[in-house]
Amino acid sequence: LPRFDRMAAGGPLFIDVTWHPAGDPGSDKETSSMIIANTAVNFCGLETILHMTCCNQTKDDITGHLQKAKRLGLKNIMALRGDPVGEEWEEEVDGFNYAVDLVKHIRNEFDDYFDICVAGYPTGHPEAESYEADLRHLKEKVFAGADFIITQLFFRSETFLKFMKDCQAIGITCPIIPGIFPIQGYHSLRQLVKLSKLEVPQEIKDVIEPIKDNDAAIRNYGVELAVSMCRELLDSGVVHGLHFYTLNREVATIEVLKRLGIWNEDPRRPLPWAVSAHPKRRVEDVRPIFWASRPKSYIYRTQEWDDFPNGRWGNSSSPAFGELKDYYLFYLKSKSPREELLKMWGEELTGEESVFEVFTCYITGEPNKNGYKVTCMPWNDDPLATETNLLKEQLEKVNRRGILTINSQPNINGKPSTDPIVGWGPSGGYVFQKAYLEFFTSSEIVTALLRVLKRYELRVNYHIVNVKGQNITNAPDLQPNAVTWGIFPGREIIQPTVVDPVSFLSWKDEAFALWIEQWAKLYEEESPSRMIIQYIHDNYYLVNLVDNDFPLENCLWQVVEDTFELLN
């Protein structure tokens, strides 16, 4: 995910996800090609081309993969034959033997839904009878319905330009995108050459051999070479896009793009949360704040929606969030192994205070008393967001006393949309936030809090709910409260996050369930540690507070301070 984000920062047209027949590519495993592409599209907002090979697979398998890809919102397929199982290629009688069969199959079964890409070989496919025969195969693939071509890597710009001319000469008119491979090291180059059966030109070998043990030198040379080749291609006037073989390492590619001056360095986010590239979600620009640290869960629980809110959340009397029970199966499980979680969250809890301690360590980033840092929590997969860091000092103070915070944002009264921490959206705009604080706390503190909140009645909106769903709120007519919004030149107001009283009840189920599923179940049944978490789950309240007076100093800390004062 962080690598996707680093690659996405340059604003690529698309990324490719390769298809590994041996790795169960169409499955629901976290590492399958299908799920990686799904992550890129839905969670990182990257336009993605999913590779798909067809040899050694039945039509039904292929159709199943394609249906799944469509369901996940993938729009682009790179149709490939795939590598032979043994050394030699054997034709199957009833199966797919060539990429062209796959192209035809996709067009037959899915009409124009998918954009189809096919591979071109600037020096001819190594198994082809001849360069000319290979060009004819390429033409067949295009005429069968492919929309564009990405080429195999090559080492000289002339190779590509000649290939392109030859394609045009036999009537291939679709876009052809050159495949660029910045050499990143001696061994990776050798391996690639072996696989692709390409020949490295002598002038390159001459440079590389003498420096083969100096990785940095080879990479510098590789970048240099790629830059000059790309310049020649772009200057030719016939190349309108570049495709990079990154081998999952982005450093060299980013370096090349920067030197070419086409790395679109724009650290700003279009919205405060990661936008999904799923076609159905294109217009989505409002979400409840509750899932801010669990976007995958939000996307999962709303995937069946036909329309996604834009402009306003609206007064949805019952937004149909996916049932929590399905959800358990996929995303409630933490990524870290049990032993690691126990080190972070405590091998043995001695009381509610030891839970307070875990929350406090997560906020401060300091090691716990056994010397382990708490880098995630059941409600937060990642360490504290930069923005939340602004509130660190106050958060530490209140967590120590049993206000167990799981989500918060500071108030912001019109910072530039280009602000490196809180900015989002097009430049020239202004972003705003209302202060938000969400936490679990005991019923004793809630009783005091409610008395204090009376004094802030017109200023602070609150929702307080326990696991049984007893709900206390002063929200007018259960209307959503916009807590993040932006004003931009020549646009309507954008309000990407709201506190929606109705959705809060769906979130509540998830937030309470995480105590048990992720934390309590680390311990033996009937053990004191497990009973402590169970007690919190059964008796604590989930509270959210919004300070509506965004131009004034955030009053929520004062509310909490007043509550503690009342208790003493």
Added chain:
Amino acid sequence: LPRFDRMAAGGPLFIDVTWHPAGDPGSDKETSSMIIANTAVNFCGLETILHMTCCNQTKDDITGHLQKAKRLGLKNIMALRGDPVGEEWEEEVDGFNYAVDLVKHIRNEFDDYFDICVAGYPTGHPEAESYEADLRHLKEKVFAGADFIITQLFFRSETFLKFMKDCQAIGITCPIIPGIFPIQGYHSLRQLVKLSKLEVPQEIKDVIEPIKDNDAAIRNYGVELAVSMCRELLDSGVVHGLHFYTLNREVATIEVLKRLGIWNEDPRRPLPWAVSAHPKRRVEDVRPIFWASRPKSYIYRTQEWDDFPNGRWGNSSSPAFGELKDYYLFYLKSKSPREELLKMWGEELTGEESVFEVFTCYITGEPNKNGYKVTCMPWNDDPLATETNLLKEQLEKVNRRGILTINSQPNINGKPSTDPIVGWGPSGGYVFQKAYLEFFTSSEIVTALLRVLKRYELRVNYHIVNVKGQNITNAPDLQPNAVTWGIFPGREIIQPTVVDPVSFLSWKDEAFALWIEQWAKLYEEESPSRMIIQYIHDNYYLVNLVDNDFPLENCLWQVVEDTFELLN
């Protein structure tokens, strides 16, 4: 209209509009009952009960009136018999003879669409055989489908309370609203008594007769009497609403309500523009800024829409505004007579400068060179808005030099929603605006302006169009630009006015047509004055400018200043 607004300020449940059979009440005349009710509902946002009498009318006439009322968005009908034509009541064989016939007819033909109100007579209808017989008639009306009762006026609270008890005794359970008549003068009382055949109690006569020539004393007494009667009614616990016979004069009624402490003094507007009470328009909360001074025209031109925008205007590629040609017939005509307009706008124009002079006088409020104040313009029915007054000095300067302004607003960076001048919406919120300026100007000035605007490219959005529709803009993708918005406790963002590039082209037709229809046509054909206006119509551009940087000082004056500098 101003009276409606003064009455509306108290937040009444509804207002009544009486039905005058002699005044062509169902017609499209400005003063017909139907059109007055239409104005109250659609332009003033007042819930309105339209009275309707049925005697001496055919079923088809009645059905036609009701269909029209439904089309205009009226929801409430007071079903009345009406007064006899001669002295004596004559039954018609095939027509409607009683209010109950009208109630049945409405329920038959319109199902539950209308709320129906009927009249109750606390001392019995003067023509009824007896008090008891009249109660039975009332029960018939209720059982035929009436939803509630408003009573004839009365002078003692006991009269009403007894009547209410008697109604309940015979099974009338719907709400009964007492009709209160604050005595406002000796003569109006006498006339009303004569019409209603009511008897004024001796104790009231005793007070009034001696002071019959002292209007103020009688009004004070009338208010006093009404207040104590209303108190008794409200204290009884069975009265939950009051209906006032105002005879179109609001002063006494407002005084009574204030003394009772139920005058809901809230000067704030729910939105910056007057909200319509038409059921179809209930959710509407976004409009283009162009029609700000011509809301009737906007409502008229959008009346056929099935949905009204709320939350966002959206990227309406072609909002279907009503054709201008229909529109001419109704609202393009100015309210003032020709002679008055000539005095304001000039009996004889000597050049473009004399037009500049008219615009300047309208802005400053100073009399023109013939000593007449310019209180309206073709684009503005009313004198300058309070808010626009904030810009008066700059507006005067630019109009004098040929930037002929027709719409503008200052920038506002978060004033309280309770601000007496620019505030709107619920309390506890903050309102914002981007500076806006709209004007006609010569092509010479436009040429210079466009050069200046290059320096403000990222800050100022502009649309510049001439009568032929040549359109110059830097709006991104023809998206609307929100120029007024508000942030409120516990709500989503509200953005009631936008600059919509697409609607601007519909407004352009109207704005240019007003030069000819309202101004040029005041003069003889071929006269120099007429030709001057025609020249402006044919050659000037309509320009709008938005300064997107609302937290900074409005730069639009600097843009205009720079333009004049460039010209010199």
